[in-house]
Amino acid sequence: MPKIYISIGSNQDAERQIRFGVEQLKYYFTDLVVSAVYESEAVGFDGDNFLNLVASAETQLTISQVDQAFKMIERAAGRVRGEAKYSNRTLDIDLLLYDDLVCDKPIQLPRGEILHHAFVLLPLAEIAPKALHPVEKTSYQELWDAFGKKEEQKLWAIDFEWSKTP
Incomplete structure (x- = not known):
């Protein structure tokens, strides 16, 4: 069964949205593993701080079906x-990796953000440090380790209550 890696982020009612997104992912995917939740400043625009994490899961869905599930959530x-690409988000869920597949369609994989954004690479390295x-x-x-902790990409792990009810 293919293993996927998923980026999840929000800066609008972020704690509730992150909880909602992860709970919804459990309906579509098996063996869900989540990183710590990280807070970071908005990149590319002035906005509230984001909460971000990366999850891994297994799926029998195709890439297109995974992408459609994310859009429904x-x-x-x-x-x-x-x-706009750089704007506030209620919930942003992106497929980072689908096994070791490299493709441009139906979406680009691996997703370029892996190599350019600390809020994607750090939590990915946390849950899949040895994966290539x-x-x-x-x-x-x-x-x-080689990323170079860019000044404009500060982030920090936060204590996150997964069981908190709305």
């Missing part, structure tokens, strides 16, 4: 499509 969380990036052929831990 985002819609249920109140996300409206057509927003399918293009770079370097482990995620090694990629994180």
Whole structure:
């Protein structure tokens, strides 16, 4: 069964949205493992801080079906499509990796954000430190160690209550 890695983020009612997103993912995927939750400043625009994490799971769905499941969860969380790339998000769920597949369609894999955003690479390195990036052929831990902790990409782990009820 293919293993996937998923980026999850929010900066609008973020704690509730993150809990909702992860709970919804459990309906579609098996063996869900989540990283710590990280807080970071908005990148590319002025906005509230984001909460981000990465999850891994197993699936029998195709890439297109996984992408559609993510869009359904985002819609249920109140996300409206057509927003600017860098803007506030109720819930943003992206497929980072689908096994070791490299492709441009139906979506680009591996997702480029892995190599460019600390809020993706650090939690990915946390849950899959020895896994190799399918293009770079370097482990995620090694990629994180070489990342260079860019000044504009500060992030910090937070205590997150998964069981908190709304």
